[in-house]
Amino acid sequence: MVTSVIFMGTPEFSVPVLEGLIKNNYEIKAVVTQPDKKVGRKQKITKTPAKIAAEKHDLPVFQPVKLSGSEEMQQVIDMHADLIVTAAYGQFLPTKFLKSVKIAAVNVHGSLLPKYRGGAPIQYSLINGDAETGITIMEMVKKMDAGDIYSQKAIKIEPDDNAGTLFSKLSIVGRDLLLETLPSIIDGSIKKIPQDPDKVVFSPNITKEQERIVPTMTATEANNMIRALNPDPGAYMMLEGKRFKVWKAEVAKDSTDLKPGCVVANKGRFAISFADGTVLNLLEVQPSGKKKMDIKNFLNGQGSKFAPGEEIVDK
Incomplete structure (x- = not known):
């Protein structure tokens, strides 16, 4: 039986994850991404990488400025998908939306949780001179990056790595770990591990x-x-x-x-x-x-x- 997915992502990091789901015959009912933005000196309207990938596969795209309470959110809820999969989407997801899917809402997060909850986990691993970082596949809850852990994989941070190279490496690790983990989430055999609240570290967005x-x-x-x-x-x-x-x-x-x-x-x-x-x-x-x-x-x-x-x- 084909498993249906609402996919949510925005930057380049999300693209291999989306492509991996498509290649492995998950049914992508919709791709939800951030609105197009003006970029550069000429302020050219630019599509998000996730939108470009979605259009390549003729997938429906939704771009609400704010997901919560939007018409788009209700349209996506009405699709009655089995899973929500997010990979660096960039907005909070309301509880009503998270609970609307049949199986689970799953997030591909760019750190070894509970270390670096928040919007800039890859940047903080470099700022703090960490020896390793990784990917966490986790259950989504309303509180930011606080859900139970399904699986994790660590990678070494090389001396010449920067945010760009780590994003590229981790997007591939995230894709592979997600595809490895999803079957046991779908059949209910996976054992979730709660995050240790005493080990939580936050990684808020980088300030000016x-x-x-x-x-x-x-x-x-x-x-x-x-x-x-x-x-x-x-x-x-x-x-x-x-x-x-x-x-x-x-x-x-x-x-x-x-x-x-x-x-x-x-x-x-x-x-x-x-x-x-x-x-x-x-x-x-x-x-x-x-x-x-x-x-x-x-x-x-x-x-x-x-x-x-x-x-x-x-x-």
Whole structure:
């Protein structure tokens, strides 16, 4: 018997999960995703990755600004699906909706719950310098990411991982773990594990203030933030009053006596001093009003004006 699914997702992370369900003969009754958004300088209306994938398979798409109480929610409830499957949808789901399906409402979450409930679990695993992260397949309840755990799988965080690479890896892990777990959810044989409330850690959405790198951070803390905010929205420091984005860096092996925020070297590398004598080598940057560039191009241009020992990073 074919199992029917209401799928809910928005970013690229959700696409392999949706494609996996389709390929494994689940009946997708509808795809619910966030509204199209204006993107970039030209404010071009852009479809969500989940919508693009849904349209490719001629699936019905619903995009309520707010799901709760919407006409779209009632339309989806009236489809009487067996399952709701969500993967980074981006809105709270009302209890009425969660209880409307015949079997279960299942979420593919990008962390090893109860660590990192909330909207930015992948970013926080990088910010905090974790050695591993993973996927949790969980039962959805009204409280955010608080449902019982069906299954989990961990992966190692590599030194060169950023949010973009981890999202890509975890979307595949999420797809495979979901497909592995669903049969036992459907036949009722799975044993759910409640989350330990004493181990809950939250990962709220990244604020504008968090995007800024300040010299009071250590080089490791600054580098972790750079990795966490690549590819979106990007971390920056204020260099002589101007926003200076850093897309890639590495913690240098050397240390310095210079106070934080100074140029340690600008020949062959561009190194900045941070707290506790630590040093960060900048590898890919984007000065205000310019395109991304590797550090060699920066040093051949405006980077050449900075002298070692000069304090250039605003506090």
